[in-house]
Amino acid sequence: MIKDDDYYWSCEICEKEFETKRECDEHEKSCKRKKEEKKAHIISKNDLITACRNLLLLVLYFLLFVLYIFPWLVLTLILLVLYLLNQWLKKREQNRQEAILALNRVNDEYRREYTRHLGDKEGPKEKRPYVHQLMEAVEAFNHRKYTEAKSLAGKAYNMLEGENRQRLQKLQQERHEEKHRRFEASQRAKGLVKYRNKWGTPEQVRRWREIEVGLNDNFAHMSPYEFEGFIAELFRRMGYDAQKTINTGDYGADVIAKKDGKTVLIQVKKYSHGSLVTPHEVQGTLGALWKYKADKAVLVTTSDFTTRAKDLENGAPIELWDKDILHRMVRKYFIERPAAR
Numbered sequence: 001m002i003k004d005d006d007y008y009w010s011c012e013i014c015e016k017e018f019e020t021k022r023e024c025d026e027h028e029k030s031c032k033r034k035k036e037e038k039k040a041h042i043i044s045k046n047d048l049i050t051a052c053r054n055l056l057l058l059v060l061y062f063l064l065f066v067l068y069i070f071p072w073l074v075l076t077l078i079l080l081v082l083y084l085l086n087q088w089l090k091k092r093e094q095n096r097q098e099a100i101l102a103l104n105r106v107n108d109e110y111r112r113e114y115t116r117h118l119g120d121k122e123g124p125k126e127k128r129p130y131v132h133q134l135m136e137a138v139e140a141f142n143h144r145k146y147t148e149a150k151s152l153a154g155k156a157y158n159m160l161e162g163e164n165r166q167r168l169q170k171l172q173q174e175r176h177e178e179k180h181r182r183f184e185a186s187q188r189a190k191g192l193v194k195y196r197n198k199w200g201t202p203e204q205v206r207r208w209r210e211i212e213v214g215l216n217d218n219f220a221h222m223s224p225y226e227f228e229g230f231i232a233e234l235f236r237r238m239g240y241d242a243q244k245t246i247n248t249g250d251y252g253a254d255v256i257a258k259k260d261g262k263t264v265l266i267q268v269k270k271y272s273h274g275s276l277v278t279p280h281e282v283q284g285t286l287g288a289l290w291k292y293k294a295d296k297a298v299l300v301t302t303s304d305f306t307t308r309a310k311d312l313e314n315g316a317p318i319e320l321w322d323k324d325i326l327h328r329m330v331r332k333y334f335i336e337r338p339a340a341r
Helices: 021-069 071-116 129-142 146-189 202-213 224-237 279-287 307-311 323-340
Strands: 193-195 198-200 241-244 255-259 262-269 296-301 318-321
Touching: 021 071, 071 129, 071 146, 129 146, 193 202, 198 202, 202 323, 224 241, 224 255, 224 262, 224 323, 262 279, 279 296, 279 307, 279 318, 296 323, 318 323
Parallel strands: 262 296, 296 318
Antiparallel strands: 193 198, 241 255, 255 262
8 A cells, every 4th residue: 555645545456545544455455355366267267278278189199099000990980970971961952852842742732722712813712721831831941941841741732632632522422412313303204203212103113112011912021920010000100109019918909009089909810811810809809898998999800801700890899901901001001191292
């Protein structure tokens, strides 16, 4: 510390002036400490630089030693590095070319879609999902991410192909439906009627319906159980609420039909030609009326009744349906009414 002529104390290091000696001493100590720390930092930095230089020299000497002792190994490593670098460059160039081809393919397809869209010169009004994929692919290509660009372009092309495929399928379906409508209109213009994917004259359709319900073979293809269900369906078409009874213990009733608050008991006899229904069976059906509290009974057969059995119908609450009546009712409710609808 130095005292000047005006009685001020100054620091020997930074030459800063102070009014008191104490302040000057404290500041001078601080300056010395900082100067020493800075000098130590410079020394440590220089030591680090020297250590790094020595390490590099050591590595260089080691490489020179290896090159001198094993020149073929160094040459092999250099060739391997060059080969790998060449392969990487080739792969990168291949990805670049493939990305360019993929982008051009999507771009060409998009241009066709752009000009085909309803004849609109401005192209599609809405942005399709594949457009976003195409933009991302172009952006990736500009950033030299060729593999990503190729993948995004492939996705965009697949999405565009999917939309075109759906459009083509819809167009083919519309053409098929239009062709089908024209064909049906031409068939109806000829006076033909459609039945079970077939076209025929009204008389042919009537015959097909008879064959289907069993009139051609007098219901021979049906089992007795199936025939009872068929008779129940006949009465349903006649407007009744008809249900089959339990097979065992039916007490002479196979079907119970209800309509307008009245109950009809139906007994079914599926007989072959020549087997006639006897008076005893008619009496059994009449006797079942009290069991079901029915107002009327109907005895249906695929054959005929004896003369004495027909006499029991007079004055009794029962109707006897022989083969002719049964066929007439089946034609009316299974054939004529569906044809009329």
